[in-house]
Amino acid sequence: MQKLQAIADLLTEVKTKKPLVHHLTNYVTVNDCANIVLALGGSPVMADDAAEVEEMVAIASALVLNIGTLNGRTIDSMFLAGKRANRLGIPVVLDPVGAGATTLRTATALRLVQEIELAVVRGNIAEITALAGGSAQTRGVDAAGPCADAPGIAAALAQKLGCVVAVTGAQDVVADGSRIGLIDNGHPILARVTGTGCMATSLVGCYAGVTRDYFRAAAAGIITMGLAGEKALAALAPDDGIGSFRVKLLDQIDRLTPEEFIQGGKYHEA
Ligand SMILES: Nc1ncnc2c1ncn2[C@@H]1O[C@H](COP(=O)(O)OP(=O)(O)O)[C@@H](O)[C@H]1O
Ligand SMILES: Cc1ncsc1CCOP(=O)(O)O
Ligand SMILES: [Mg+2]
Numbered sequence: 001m002q003k004l005q006a007i008a009d010l011l012t013e014v015k016t017k018k019p020l021v022h023h024l025t026n027y028v029t030v031n032d033c034a035n036i037v038l039a040l041g042g043s044p045v046m047a048d049d050a051a052e053v054e055e056m057v058a059i060a061s062a063l064v065l066n067i068g069t070l071n072g073r074t075i076d077s078m079f080l081a082g083k084r085a086n087r088l089g090i091p092v093v094l095d096p097v098g099a100g101a102t103t104l105r106t107a108t109a110l111r112l113v114q115e116i117e118l119a120v121v122r123g124n125i126a127e128i129t130a131l132a133g134g135s136a137q138t139r140g141v142d143a144a145g146p147c148a149d150a151p152g153i154a155a156a157l158a159q160k161l162g163c164v165v166a167v168t169g170a171q172d173v174v175a176d177g178s179r180i181g182l183i184d185n186g187h188p189i190l191a192r193v194t195g196t197g198c199m200a201t202s203l204v205g206c207y208a209g210v211t212r213d214y215f216r217a218a219a220a221g222i223i224t225m226g227l228a229g230e231k232a233l234a235a236l237a238p239d240d241g242i243g244s245f246r247v248k249l250l251d252q253i254d255r256l257t258p259e260e261f262i263q264g265g266k267y268h269e270a
Helices: 002-017 030-040 053-058 072-088 103-115 125-131 150-161 188-192 196-208 214-234 242-255 258-264
Strands: 020-024 043-046 062-066 092-095 120-124 164-168 172-175 180-183 267-269
Touching: 002 030, 002 196, 002 214, 002 258, 002 267, 020 030, 020 053, 020 072, 020 196, 030 043, 030 196, 030 242, 053 072, 062 072, 062 196, 072 092, 072 103, 092 103, 092 196, 103 125, 120 125, 120 196, 120 214, 125 150, 125 164, 150 164, 150 172, 150 180, 164 196, 164 214, 172 214, 180 214, 188 214, 188 242, 196 214, 214 242, 214 258
Parallel strands: 020 043, 020 062, 062 092, 092 120, 120 164
Antiparallel strands: 164 172, 172 180, 180 267
């Protein structure tokens, strides 16, 4: 309970400090990521040209690198932005979208984790397994196979990279070198809307912009998404479908209070 309280406190921090979260992200879910950051209480900015990323990241509280629609131009920009963020002590959060699905995605994600000092990596089990050097079933950007040992894989990768690793799925895992947090919020319907993973990563970026405790920041972001998903589902009217769920998800992020966070958060440490 005390641990959940400390995680929930970050929601107030975000609303007070309004962190600017610089994204280099994909063109599928970019608008969802911008809106989710605003709904939580932060400020999003999306900028990916090499001529401006170093200047933009210098005024940001956190940097999100999302390789969902990577290309030669944006890959170069990600390294420029990431290295500048590292020099300035600005936390970098990576979403290795589709790592394991193609050689370009796997190789780029591996180069990013090797060359950029990351605060958090957040991905599904297929992506995190690919980063850990294993092979998992993927269907493009989605994990397609059963989850072997998510806590073990996350903890080993966190230790190897020296950063926080978050794996989402039916049960979410957050690991650093010594702790493993397990999160049982969420609902399978979240996987039926594109961008819920990307948005979870953007939420982690917001929280990482207000604390140096990136383990707590990652847990806060993942709990926020899971809890909002549960509340959005509960708020659906009988005739509502997946489109209404997507809208209600944003409503619930906007309305989430620290009290609801503590009441509904399903978090424990292994
Ligand atoms: N089967 C599930 N049960 C509950 N929550 C889920 C389930 N699958 C995904 N989620 C939630 O959906 C969000 C996106 O996770 P995920 O689908 O793993 O990411 P991605 O979209 O990057 O593959 C997370 O908040 C996660 O907890
Ligand atoms: C469908 C798709 N294709 C390239 S990026 C992207 C969005 C992936 O978003 P998420 O991983 O959050 O489902
Ligand atoms: Mg994803």
